[in-house]
Amino acid sequence: xxxxxxxxxxxxxxxxxxxxxxxxxxxxxxxxxxxxxxxxxxxxxxxxxxxxxxxxxxxxxxxxxxxxxxxxxxxxxxxxxxxxxxxxxxxxxxxxxxxxxxxxxxxxxxxxxxxxxxxxxxxxxxxxxxxxxxxxxxxxxxxxxxxxxxxxxxxxxxxxxxxxxxxxxxxxxxxxxxxxxxxxxxxxxxxxxxxxxxxxxxxxxxxxxxxxxxxxxxxxxxxxxxxxxxxxxxxxxxxxxxxxxxxxxxxxxxxxxxxxxxxxxxxxxxxxxxxxxxxxxxxxxxxxxxxxxxxxxxxxxxxxxxxxxxxxxxxxxxxxxxxxxxxxxxxxxxxxxxxxxxxxxxxxxxxxxxxxxxxxxxxxxxxxxxxxxxxxxxxxxxxxxxxxxxxxxxxxxxxxxxxxxxxxxxxxxxxxxxxxxxxxxxxxxxxxxxxxxxxxxxxxxxxxxxxxxxxxxxxxxxxxxxxxxxxxxxxxxxxxxxxxxxxxxxxxxxxxxxxxxxxxxxxxxxxxxxxxxxxxxxxxxxxxxxxxxxxxxxxxxxxxxxxxxxxxxxxxxxxxxxxxxxxxxxxxxxxxxxxxxxxxxxxxxxxxxxxxxxxxxxxx
Amino acid sequence: xxxxxxxxxxxxxxxxxxxxxxxxxxxxxxxxxxxxxxxxxxxxxxxxxxxxxxxxxxxxxxxxxxxxxxxxxxxxxxxxxxxxxxxxxxxxxxxxxxxxxxxxxxxxxxxxxxxxxxxxxxxxxxxxxxxxxxxxxxxxxxxxxxxxxxxxxxxxxxxxxxxxxxxxxxxxxxxxxxxxxxxxxxxxxxxxxxxxxxxxxxxxxxxxxxxxxxxxxxxxxxxxxxxxxxxxxxxxxxxxxxxxxx
Numbered sequence: 001x002x003x004x005x006x007x008x009x010x011x012x013x014x015x016x017x018x019x020x021x022x023x024x025x026x027x028x029x030x031x032x033x034x035x036x037x038x039x040x041x042x043x044x045x046x047x048x049x050x051x052x053x054x055x056x057x058x059x060x061x062x063x064x065x066x067x068x069x070x071x072x073x074x075x076x077x078x079x080x081x082x083x084x085x086x087x088x089x090x091x092x093x094x095x096x097x098x099x100x101x102x103x104x105x106x107x108x109x110x111x112x113x114x115x116x117x118x119x120x121x122x123x124x125x126x127x128x129x130x131x132x133x134x135x136x137x138x139x140x141x142x143x144x145x146x147x148x149x150x151x152x153x154x155x156x157x158x159x160x161x162x163x164x165x166x167x168x169x170x171x172x173x174x175x176x177x178x179x180x181x182x183x184x185x186x187x188x189x190x191x192x193x194x195x196x197x198x199x200x201x202x203x204x205x206x207x208x209x210x211x212x213x214x215x216x217x218x219x220x221x222x223x224x225x226x227x228x229x230x231x232x233x234x235x236x237x238x239x240x241x242x243x244x245x246x247x248x249x250x251x252x253x254x255x256x257x258x259x260x261x262x263x264x265x266x267x268x269x270x271x272x273x274x275x276x277x278x279x280x281x282x283x284x285x286x287x288x289x290x291x292x293x294x295x296x297x298x299x300x301x302x303x304x305x306x307x308x309x310x311x312x313x314x315x316x317x318x319x320x321x322x323x324x325x326x327x328x329x330x331x332x333x334x335x336x337x338x339x340x341x342x343x344x345x346x347x348x349x350x351x352x353x354x355x356x357x358x359x360x361x362x363x364x365x366x367x368x369x370x371x372x373x374x375x376x377x378x379x380x381x382x383x384x385x386x387x388x389x390x391x392x393x394x395x396x397x398x399x400x401x402x403x404x405x406x407x408x409x410x411x412x413x414x415x416x417x418x419x420x421x422x423x424x425x426x427x428x429x430x431x432x433x434x435x436x437x438x439x440x441x442x443x444x445x446x447x448x449x450x451x452x453x454x455x456x457x458x459x460x461x462x463x464x465x466x467x468x469x470x471x472x473x474x475x476x477x478x479x480x481x482x483x484x485x486x487x488x489x490x491x492x493x494x495x496x497x498x499x500x501x502x503x504x505x506x507x508x509x510x511x512x513x514x515x516x517x518x519x520x521x522x523x524x525x526x527x528x529x530x531x532x533x534x535x536x537x538x539x540x541x542x543x544x545x546x547x548x549x550x551x552x553x554x555x556x557x558x559x560x561x562x563x564x565x566x567x568x569x570x571x572x573x574x575x576x577x578x579x580x581x582x583x584x585x586x587x588x589x590x591x592x593x594x595x596x597x598x599x600x601x602x603x604x
Numbered sequence: 605x606x607x608x609x610x611x612x613x614x615x616x617x618x619x620x621x622x623x624x625x626x627x628x629x630x631x632x633x634x635x636x637x638x639x640x641x642x643x644x645x646x647x648x649x650x651x652x653x654x655x656x657x658x659x660x661x662x663x664x665x666x667x668x669x670x671x672x673x674x675x676x677x678x679x680x681x682x683x684x685x686x687x688x689x690x691x692x693x694x695x696x697x698x699x700x701x702x703x704x705x706x707x708x709x710x711x712x713x714x715x716x717x718x719x720x721x722x723x724x725x726x727x728x729x730x731x732x733x734x735x736x737x738x739x740x741x742x743x744x745x746x747x748x749x750x751x752x753x754x755x756x757x758x759x760x761x762x763x764x765x766x767x768x769x770x771x772x773x774x775x776x777x778x779x780x781x782x783x784x785x786x787x788x789x790x791x792x793x794x795x796x797x798x799x800x801x802x803x804x805x806x807x808x809x810x811x812x813x814x815x816x817x818x819x820x821x822x823x824x825x826x827x828x829x830x831x832x833x834x835x836x837x838x839x840x841x842x843x844x845x846x847x848x849x850x
Contacts, residue, residue, distance in 0.1 A: 288752065305749070310646045310668040463731070463749070463756025466649050470694035473754045501690040504663055504683075505649045 004091035006039065010049075012090075015064040015131065017055030017214060018249055024078055025063035031082035032065070054218015055210075056131040058118050060370035061101060066113065066131075073113045074099040104368070104390070118369045121388050123350065125358045126174075126334045127374045130218030135253045138260040141221040147266055149337035153229045154274050157340075162233040163189060166336065169344035170356035175201055175292070175329030176404065176433045177509065178355070178422035184326055188316035189234040191324040198227050198239040198278075199320065199327040201297055205244065205289040206405030207456070208364040209436035212330035214372050215360075216243065216250035219334065220257035224280060226333030228266060229340060230326055231278040239280040240320075242297050245287050254282055289406075289460035292434075293508050294327045296462060307462045308508035329434065331360055351377035355421035359435055365401075366441040368393045378419040381411065385439055394594060396441035400524070404433025406453045406460075407513040409520025410446060429520040431513060443590060445542035446525040447532050451479040453517035461510060468511030471502040475518055485545045487533035496522060541603030544588040548604040551592075553578045555600035562592035562601060608676040622666035622677055623651055633666050633679050634688065636695070636780065637732035642741065644668040648732060650691055654678040663687075689714060695730050702728040702781035728783035731756060735775035735784060743824070744770050747796065758784075760796050771800035771814035805834035807841075 014020075014029045032050035056064045061075035067089065074085065077099060088094050100109040101116050110116050133140040141147070153162050167182025188196060200223055204212040216223065227239050243251050258280055261267045269277045283301050291297045291306040298320050300306040319325025335357060339347045348356045355377040361384060364370050368390030375384060381401060385391065392398045400410040403420075409430030411418070418424050422432050440449065458472040475498055478491050499515030499522075506512045522529060531537045538546035551562075551571075558576040570586040573579030581592070581601075593601045607616045609631050616625035621644050626633050636648040644651075644667025653666040656676040663684070666677070678684070693714040696705045705728075709715040731749065735758060739747050746769035750759045760766035771793050776786035787794040791802050791811040802811035803818060812834040833841065 290752070310665055312664060312669050457753070459753045459755070461753040463751065463753045465647055466691050466695055466698075466731075469731070469754060469756060470691075470698050474694060474697060476754075497690065498694070501687055501694070505652055505687050505691060507646055507649065507665070 006036075006086075006090045009069060010090065011068040012050045013053045013064075013066040013068065013131070014050055015054075015056040015062055015066075016052045017059070017062070017131075017217060018210070019055065019059040020062035020064060021249070023063050027079040028063050028065060028077050028082060031079040032086075035082055035086050051134050052136065053133060054130040054135050055214040055372055057122075057127070057214075057372040058101075058116070058369055059372065060368070071113060072111045073101060073116070075101050118371065118373075118388050118390070121383060122374050123358050123376050124374050125338055125347075125350070126215065126331050126360050127219075127372070128338070129222060130214055130372075133219070135218050135220055136256050138221060138257070138264060141219070145341065146221055146337075147225055149340035150225050150228055150232075150266065151272060153232055153340050154272050154276065159189065159233045159235065162229060162340065165344045166233075166339055167344075169339045169347040170351075171332065171335055171339060171347065172355060172422060173329060174331035174335070174359065174434065175294075176431065178432060181328060181332055184314075184316050184328070185230060185234055187314065188324045188326045191317050193317075193324050194235065195238065195323055196234055196236040197320045197323055197325040198230055198234070198236045199294075199298065199301070199325060200227060200239070200241040200333055201292065201294060201327055201329045202241055202243040202247070202250065203285045203292045203297055204247075204330075204434060205292045205460075206434060206436040208438055209362045209405060209434060211360040211362050211372065211435045213244075213247050213250055215330050215334050216241075216247065217253055220250075220254045221261065222334045222337060223254070223330055224257055224261050224266070226328075226336035227280060228271065228276075228278055229336050230328075230333075232271075232274075232276050234324075234326055236326070237277055237279075239278060240283050240301055241280060242283045242285055242291070242301060245284045251282060251284060258282070288462075289456075290462045290508075290510055293510055295508065298325065298327065305462075307464045308510070310507060331435070352419060352421045354423050359420070359432070361435045361437045363389045363437045363439065365437075365439040366392050366396065366398075366444075367439040375420075377421045380417050380419055382416040384420070384437065385416070389439065392439065392441045394441075396443060398439070399442045399444050400440045400446065400449075400521075402430070402438040402440065402449070402453075402517070403436065404431035404513075404516075405436045406456050407431075407510060407516050408433050408436070409516040410440070410449065410524065411520070412524040414524075429523055430516060443540055443542070443593065445483075445538050445540040446521040446528050447479065447538075448483055448540075448542050450517045450521045451476065451483050454479055454514075457510070457514045461514065462508075465505075465507040465511060467502045467505040468507065468514055471498050471506075471511075472514055474498050475515065479518070482529065482532050483538075483543045483546075485532070485536045485543070487529075489533060491533060492522060492526070492529055495519075537604075539603065541588065541590060541593065547588045548583065549581055549586060549588060549590075549592065549601055550604055551579050551581055552600045552602050555598045557598055557600075559597065561595050561597065565591045565595045567591065605671060606674055607671055610677070610679055616671045618672060619670050622653060622655070622664070622669050622671060625671060626666065626677075626679065631679060635667060636730060637734065638667045639734050639737065639778070642734070642737040645733060645737075648691070648695070648730070650688055652684055652687055654681055654684060688712070699727050699730045699781060699783070701726040702730065702783065704781050705730065728781045729758060730781055730783075731758065732780065733758070734778045734780065738774040738778045742770070742772065742774055744768050744772070744820070746770070747775060763797070765798035766796060769796050769798055770817040770820050771795055771798065772817045803832060805837050806831045807833060807837040810834055 016025050036049040063077050065074045065077045113119050163185045171181045172178040202212050267279050285291050288306045291300045293308045296306040296308040315325045351357050358374050358376050360374045400412050402410045425432050454476045458476050461468045463469045499519045502515045531539050541547045556578045563571045568585045570582045571579050605616050605618050614629045633651050635651045637645050646665045646668040651666045652663050655664050689712040692708045692712045696709040699705050746766045773786050776784040793800040793802050800814040803813050804811050
């Protein structure tokens, strides 16, 4: 069969973020490359015909193949689909419907990425290059304006002007604390001490969070550029990127980026011909959640156990090895080149009065479009979860969203219209954290959620100061009792008392926020706690000792679906007859509840 | 640098901690993990005080907060007392076997706490880490705070008898709650799962030092010219040497 021609200008982007790799992205890439190899109509080598990119964001629908310039996005692509993509789309110019994104609300298939709601409502600054370029290619980064900010800073601006520009932009630390970045730099530059150090905090430890990972994997040069600009501004000679050990792809791509930047004169001595000497090395973390806390992270780089210290003197004055150190989160660094190139005013035109720019969130849990979302500060939770995230799947109702990682708080439906920024989240009893968002549906027990996070933190606290270590131990003990139906009426006051002590007396940010899951659920879902204690009942039907499931005789249509899925064969019943759950055999896993099309399985 | 503590004006050196300045002026602040030999650690948080500076009030650990400006400090407010009571209560739950914690719990009115967890009745360690500091200061570093979170404990590496341990007993000596078992019996000492021989005092014959500690002291070139003397006999001898100078 004669080969049909392929448009020589075509660019095929294959998502090779961690999520898509896990779902077969690399196999898709290999199949595309071998399928396109030795074609005389292709202008480029086969290895350049299908390009590796970082995360495309809509992880729930991966692996992605995006074809430019036509801008066709294929979702859920497997290696076996590649032959068809080449024949029908690349050669034939027709769409393959089953691989397109399906908008379940509008009931239509969408080929162009910008028409998908998930992308349409986003505003990409920090993620500007992620998913668009090959992270291993310095040339592609430079084609999109990379290292222009560094050139501008070094050639046209004094160090003071760089700091002033960052200050004026209103950029606040994206790692969770929200400390003004410009002020941090200024206080470091104002010290008399040298050497000075620069650290990038890439120890993303929140379960379900992958914002920093996507940037380290998808756009490593932006991080380097931000750090080099800072090195110029504050006069630092050495930089460190502290990466969570599990992030192998991040480490590999950062290593490549550092090597390439050195070869091109962006790192090393006399950077860009100026008298700036600066180099960056990677430090791999040991897997402790607490090492995301900056003073613990610095201890860890020094080779000590990762325990925080009191921050009455900031790291900007006494940090790594007692020297002035600027430590910023991955996302903060990525924003720096944008501020320098486009100016502080342009950056500050996005966002709210107190929180400027955008924020990247990883939206996970009971939400249709799990993925990576970047929106302007001040965007409402409703827009993020429903318009972008597609809402709660399986016809369930939204119950709460937990923001800010394990030590964040749970915000109920009444808070959905709150504009998200550093201050509003804190007022609502939660926090921005590094941007994790876990959506929960009505099958979630808030007491059990509080217990779950408290248990996580009890194991991940450093264990140094009393309020955090012993507070978590006591909280966990009380919450476990309540979940097992052994709660006492006085427990709720005691939980709040311990939480208050932890908030006020703990040494570091982890301890001061570790009671958030308990305090916020007590604030918004107190009735659920009361039901556990006084009625010995778990309204969500999660806590096994406090739950009894039954099938409503009127609603049940006898479809036998629940019978099929019950793991312990606790449900009996013939077709078109009412089914019954055997209380003795039932393990309250809730499988029947989620399977039933009639919502006939109820919680007593 | 002039600082006001509880309304009283005192002089403090720049960089000195609030706790040190207060103690020098006999202003009491309760602590559990502070020792003058090692300085503040900020672990127990019992020494919380309120600092007012530039119209801003905040709670800080007085053992680690360095005085760098003219501040006003309150060492006791109703909130601070409540927090201290709660910290005692939490620590008492962690170490109900410690007499010190029992006394403090009685003082702060929280002895009635019901201990539900198993096997905790005998626990005495409050994780103040004075033992670790002592061992590190001596140069042995045989013990350290290991694990994380609620599993944190003081131990030798892998909980095994440690080669680095000299058997000097400084850790047990400094422990405020008697949590480190040290057993001297029949010329032998057992500590941190390791058995040591005890050498006798040259004068009174009482076994008092391990060969490991003796060798360590000699290696450090400490003055052992006076011979191998126990504390009592050494004191007596020094006193006798001083006699002519009286």
